[in-house]
Amino acid sequence: MNKKQKKMLIRIIVAAVLIVLFSKLPIDGYVRFGLFMIPYLVIGYDILQKAFKGIRNKQVFDENFLMAVATVGAILLGDYSEGVAVMLFYQIGELFQSYAVGKSRRNISELMDIRPDYANIEVDGKLEQVDPDEVEIGTVIVVQPGEKVPIDGVIIDGVSILNTSALTGESLPRDAKAGDEVISGCINMTGVLKIRTIREFGESTVSKILELVENSSSRKSKSENFISKFAKYYTPVVCYGALALAFIPPIVLLIMGKPAMWGDWIYRALTFLVISCPCALVISIPLSFFAGIGGASNQGVLVKGSNYLETLAQTSYVVFDKTGTMTQGVFEVSGVHHNEISDEKLLEYAALAECSSSHPISKSLQKAYGKPIDRNRVTDIEEVSGNGVTAKVDGISVAAGNAKLMKRLGISYQECHHVGTVIHMAVDGKYEGHILISDILKPHAKEAIAELKKAGIKKTVMLTGDSKRVADQVAKELGIGEVYSELLPADKVSKVEELLHQKSEKEKLAFVGDGINDAPVLSRADIGIAMGALGSDAAIEAADIVLMDDDPLKISKAIKIARKCIHIVYENIYFAIGIKILCLILGALGIANMWMAIFADVGVMIIAVLNAIRTLFVKNL
Incomplete structure (x- = not known):
């Protein structure tokens, strides 16, 4: 809990104790009214202030106005304990909602706690901490074990293991060595790394991710826009409805020559107002989406x-x-098909013959060979454009290339129907098989x-x-x-x-x-x-x-995360509107009292908020 929430909790406890205490005192009249005003103002002064500000700013119809009118009306009718209790339970609901939203935001903040506070730059043999915004492209920064990588860059020195879980949701650490590109937000777990920056801090991965998360709430869904518009028209309609309920039936009864029962109808109207408060919808729908975005971020x-x-x-x-x-978008050797010499020897000949080429195919062969290339063993290298390479390896002629090269050299070869790039191999003028290179799944x-x-x-x-x-x-x-x-x-x-x-x-x-x-x-x-x-x-x-x-x-x-989120959103919409309509009818008929109204407002809101928080838990989907 933050300070504001703790303060509210103290107000709730004090008001609850005072309500229980004053309810047991054998007093009536103005003394009882004065005593009950103490817990009422303790728990509700901020709601009254917000309602007054709304009226002053010509934005009358909101939940603060509804609560103020309903509770003041109940107190004026002499129902002191009910009026104060309505305000108390409303504030309990608000505290619960504040805590739930705060928890959801904290989950996202913890997840996205990747913004680095500083970058280390070496000056005269000592490390100086500077603001990441001040680091220019091409600067060499030092990242020590336990520190976050502050800016995107390429490792120029050092070997380490990087924790990328805050970025990708993957718990498995990744190895990092000289020549590897690293992105900001990763945590350096073991060795010291020297990194040459390739982007400014504002353009780095960590900044872009944080910007995305911060801006995500501005792009509202149709459901959220519907609820905003619904609340805009719904609140004044129910206020006028309550006004009509308070005055039209008594006037009709008077015309018919029957007792007007003003107090009963005003009480019904006030109950109607408490029930009608759209908190459950206005709070739980955006919270569902917010939690859904947070749960998705947690999964990368x-x-x-x-x-x-x-x-x-x-x-x-x-x-x-x-x-x-x-x-994977990376070409790798996916198969070696040999005749008389072994797979290893065929790969060795191919890698050595291709040692002077920078073509991706050549790099794939050298990677598959997996040993240091001794260029002294290779002579007479000749690259035949669009065909392949011929060379001498340890004095033995080697040809590595496509079918055109084999035809050019007059060597009979075997057709290959595998999917990928086929490197035909001839050693000492004899066909020895082929190597298959493909983009693997x-x-x-x-x-x-x-x-x-x-x-x-x-x-x-x-x-x-x-x-x-x-x-x-x-x-x-x-x-x-x-x-x-x-x-x-x-x-x-x-x-x-x-x-x-x-x-x-x-x-x-x-x-x-x-x-x-x-x-x-x-x-x-x-x-x-x-x-x-x-x-x-x-x-x-x-x-x-x-x-x-x-x-x-x-x-x-x-x-699956999106579907779960939308499913919960519609659950809350149907549940909240359904309960509201039922309780509004019961309130208008005089069947529902103020306590049922409290459930229809605060109870429904708490249930809806609890349901919305379920969208955070998506790990096992």
Whole structure:
């Protein structure tokens, strides 16, 4: 509890004790009125002040006005204990709501407690702490064990383990070494790192994430906008309704020659006012979305606003980019098929022959070989453009390349029908097999598609610029329903347009991409989801939702979180409005008294707030 909440708790306890004490005293008249005004003012002075300010600012109809009129009216009718009790229970509800919102905000604050307070710069052999905003691009900063990485950069010295859980939701630490790019917000766990900054603090990942979370509440969903408009018209309607209830029936009774019973009808009107207070709706709906955004952030899913959460819950079509989204976007050796020499020897010959090339294929071969390259063993290197490489390794002629190279050298080779890039190998003029290099699937890609289908996604589609053979193979492995290949960026937008016209108006289409090449498609889809795009300006700008790591399983997780949040929102709307209408009817008929009115207001609000907080707990979805 903060100071304000503790102060309110003390006021509640003091007022409750005084009500119980004064209720037992055998006194009447002005003395009893004066005594009950003490707990009333202790617990309700701020509500009366807010109501008076509202009237003065010509913004009369709010919950403070309703509470002030209802409680003052009850006291004037002589129902002192009920009038003070209504104010007391209202303040208990407000305290509970304040605590619940505070807890929700604290959860997000703890989660997003990644804003660094300082950056270390080495000056004359000593470390100086400076404001991260003052650090220029290209500056070398030092991050010690236990400190946060303050600014995005590249490690130039040191080896360590980084805790990225605040950013990605992943508990597994990541290794970091010289040459690796690191993003701000990570916690350095072991060694000392020297990092050369590549962005200013304001453009770093941590700043962009915090900006997204801070701005998310400004983008309201249709449900939130509906409740705001509802409360705007609802409150004056019930105030005029209460006024009518207080005066029209007694006047009608007088005309009919019957006793007017003014006191009874005014009491009914005051009860009607207490019941009508829209606190449960006005508080619980935004809180549900706020908690939903917090729960999603805790799982590594950044949602830019509650409107996107609402759209995501209605998603029926999910369209994927291939490279970098469902595949790792990194070429690796996926198979070695040899004749007479071993796999290891074939890889050794290939890596040594390709040692002078900077092509990604060459780097993949050298990585698969996994040993230091001794260039002294290699002579007579000749790169044949569009074909491959010939060289001598330990004095033995080696050729590594495509089928064109084999034909050029007059070497008969075996056709390969595997999906990927095939490197044919000839050693000492003889064909010795081939090495397959391909863009491998992400670890959870297949499982992610299965989870989406379980979640009720109607159609999964993959769009790629790759060849049809590669695209069909990947789609088949993943279990994706439709695949369109050999597409340019503009073609992807056109294909998404077609899919948007195929679905019904209520169904929504989500596009999942790496956020760099796919910005136009991310913007065009009903909901754009950027995968593994921390630090990518294009992703953060174009996407509505950013997954803070590259795990495709987070897509189904995000959809489940959104659906749970919307389900709870509608539960609260139906529950709160249903109870209100029932109690309003009972109040108008004189069946409901002030105590039932307190339940209809404070009780319903507490239940709705408790229900809203459930959206924070999404770990096991």
